[in-house]
Amino acid sequence: MGGYARFVWPCFAFVFGVLAWNLWAAGRYQAEARKRALRSLAMMGEGQ
Amino acid sequence: MSAGAAILLIVGRELRLSFRRPDQLLQPLVFFLIVTTLFPLGLNLQLSLLKDMAPGVLWTAALLSSLLSLESLFKGDADDGTLEQLALSGQSLTVIVIAKTAAHWLLSGAALVLASPLVAIALGIPSAAFGTMLASLVLGTMTLSWLGSIGAALTVGLKRGNVLLSLIVLPLAMPLLIFGAGATDRAISGTSPAGALYFLGSLCIFTCTLAPFAAAAALRITLD
Amino acid sequence: MWTWFYRLASPPFVYRTAGALMPWFLAAAAATIGYGTIAGLAFAPPDYQQGDAFRIIYVHAPSAWLSLFAYTTLAVAGAIGLIWRIKMGHAVAAATAPIGASFTLSALVTGSLWGRPMWGTYWAWDPRLTSELILLFLYVGVMSLRSAFEDPGRGDRAAALLAIVGVVNVPIIHYSVVWWNSLHQGATVAKIGKPEMPGSMLWPLLAMFLGFMCFYGAVLCMRLRGEVLNRERQAAWVREAMRS
Numbered sequence: 001m002g003g004y005a006r007f008v009w010p011c012f013a014f015v016f017g018v019l020a021w022n023l024w025a026a027g028r029y030q031a032e033a034r035k036r037a038l039r040s041l042a043m044m045g046e047g048q
Numbered sequence: 049m050s051a052g053a054a055i056l057l058i059v060g061r062e063l064r065l066s067f068r069r070p071d072q073l074l075q076p077l078v079f080f081l082i083v084t085t086l087f088p089l090g091l092n093l094q095l096s097l098l099k100d101m102a103p104g105v106l107w108t109a110a111l112l113s114s115l116l117s118l119e120s121l122f123k124g125d126a127d128d129g130t131l132e133q134l135a136l137s138g139q140s141l142t143v144i145v146i147a148k149t150a151a152h153w154l155l156s157g158a159a160l161v162l163a164s165p166l167v168a169i170a171l172g173i174p175s176a177a178f179g180t181m182l183a184s185l186v187l188g189t190m191t192l193s194w195l196g197s198i199g200a201a202l203t204v205g206l207k208r209g210n211v212l213l214s215l216i217v218l219p220l221a222m223p224l225l226i227f228g229a230g231a232t233d234r235a236i237s238g239t240s241p242a243g244a245l246y247f248l249g250s251l252c253i254f255t256c257t258l259a260p261f262a263a264a265a266a267l268r269i270t271l272d
Numbered sequence: 273m274w275t276w277f278y279r280l281a282s283p284p285f286v287y288r289t290a291g292a293l294m295p296w297f298l299a300a301a302a303a304t305i306g307y308g309t310i311a312g313l314a315f316a317p318p319d320y321q322q323g324d325a326f327r328i329i330y331v332h333a334p335s336a337w338l339s340l341f342a343y344t345t346l347a348v349a350g351a352i353g354l355i356w357r358i359k360m361g362h363a364v365a366a367a368t369a370p371i372g373a374s375f376t377l378s379a380l381v382t383g384s385l386w387g388r389p390m391w392g393t394y395w396a397w398d399p400r401l402t403s404e405l406i407l408l409f410l411y412v413g414v415m416s417l418r419s420a421f422e423d424p425g426r427g428d429r430a431a432a433l434l435a436i437v438g439v440v441n442v443p444i445i446h447y448s449v450v451w452w453n454s455l456h457q458g459a460t461v462a463k464i465g466k467p468e469m470p471g472s473m474l475w476p477l478l479a480m481f482l483g484f485m486c487f488y489g490a491v492l493c494m495r496l497r498g499e500v501l502n503r504e505r506q507a508a509w510v511r512e513a514m515r516s
Binding site: 003010034036041 | 313378381382
Binding site: 222 | 402406409410412413416417420421426429430433434436437438444
């Protein structure tokens with residue numbers, strides 16, 4: 001990398017880390033929303 | 049009641065209420081004076097070197113003490129229900145915001161501007177730069193009051209709203225800090241501060257014309 | 273307004289469409305980012321001035337662009353929610369904020385690492401860098417404001433107003449290199465018709481821009497589905513949707 005390796009690789013690593021975090025966090029957010037929705041549907045079902 | 053008469057009435061009320069509690073009035077001013085002394089004490093510089101950082105110190109202190117007094121812009125009236133009464137009074141909420149913000153500037157910004165020559169001497173700013181410093185502070189504190197009114201309206205009634213208020217207002221106030229300190233800096237070093245002052249002026253006008261509408265909209269969101 | 277616009281804004285439609293689009297966005301993102309990264313790192317020739325350090329552009333420029341694009345989306349979606357009272361606007365705004373903030377952080381970090389070998393410093397109080405930092409604070413402010421309210425509807429509206437007030441920062445960031453003497457270089461790709469980069473350097477960069485946009489779309493779809501579920505938990509269509 002012509003001597004710039006210690007700048008280039010951390011940049012790519014950081015950004016790919018951010019991309020990975022985005023996927024993981026969004027997935028977790030969606031999963032938790034589903035869980036809460038199912039729980040509230042179950043509660044509504046019991047009430048009837 | 050015409051808008052002008054309403055504004056005068058509300059400003060008068062704000063001033064009267066504040067003068068009944070002079071200690072509350074003086075707090076931001078005292079804070080300003082204390083913060084500006086903290087910097088030279090902490091940095092232990094000679095007066096001649098101090099003047100290089102003086103504009104930044106002055107402006108940062110003005111910013112922080114304005115934030116202190118912004119908290120109470122709407123909070124007192126929101127707490128005792130006056131704000132809702134004002135909103136229901138039939139006067140446009142924008143007019144009410146303009147009046148309260150103008151009063152706020154008279155009580156805090158104007159006080160800072162008046163105290164600034166004292167602080168400037170303590171920080172070693174040459175008297176030749178005083179004109180620019182005063183002009184930039186007048187424009188800057190006015191802009192800050194208007195910007196702050198938006199933040200205050202958004203956070204009125206929130207627990208720990210004051211922390212959020214700073215978080216919201218400070219990023220928006222950064223350009224102000226850059227140009228305000230920059231203008232004084234240029235005046236100290238002898239180059240013309242005209243460009244920075246014009247920019248501050250245009251920032252002030254831009255904010256003064258748009259902020260009341262934003263703050264009124266924010267009050268409508270938080271009140272109803 | 274027109275019925276198609278309101279249909280677009282109906283929660284079940286948004287939920288289903290986001291679910292359908294997401295895998296396509298993700299696949300496109302993987303392909304274009306894959307190509308862009310490999311070509312940018314291995315096949316693009318080193319720059320005659322910056323050497324191999326210029327390769328940081330392949331992650332820095334798309335991150336920065338996306339930080340601006342996401343904030344604009346945040347402000348526009350919030351405005352739609354505020355002005356036309358379309359709740360899905362607020363959902364899009366809430367979903368996009370953390371994504372945009374992460375890209376802003378990426379832009380700042382990669383920019384800083386790029387600045388060290390090129391300008392000799394990790395940071396400079398230069399108009400573009402400063403306004404990008406302000407953008408990060410604005411994102412944090414919007415997210416904090418939304419969550420500070422007990423009533424989520426009020427939180428949405430307050431956050432939307434703040435986002436709109438802060439949108440003035442976006443043109444400042446973009447034009448800062450034009451209006452001021454900035455340390456940061458001017459536009460490279462945007463010179464329409466005659467970009468200054470040779471093709472072997474340009475194509476991977478364009479691919480990365482496209483890839484990041486598709487990635488943003490994919491993650492937005494994922495978060496948006498979560499937002500819709502959180503806001504519409506009690507609605508009748510949710511029961512059907514949860515079965516599938």
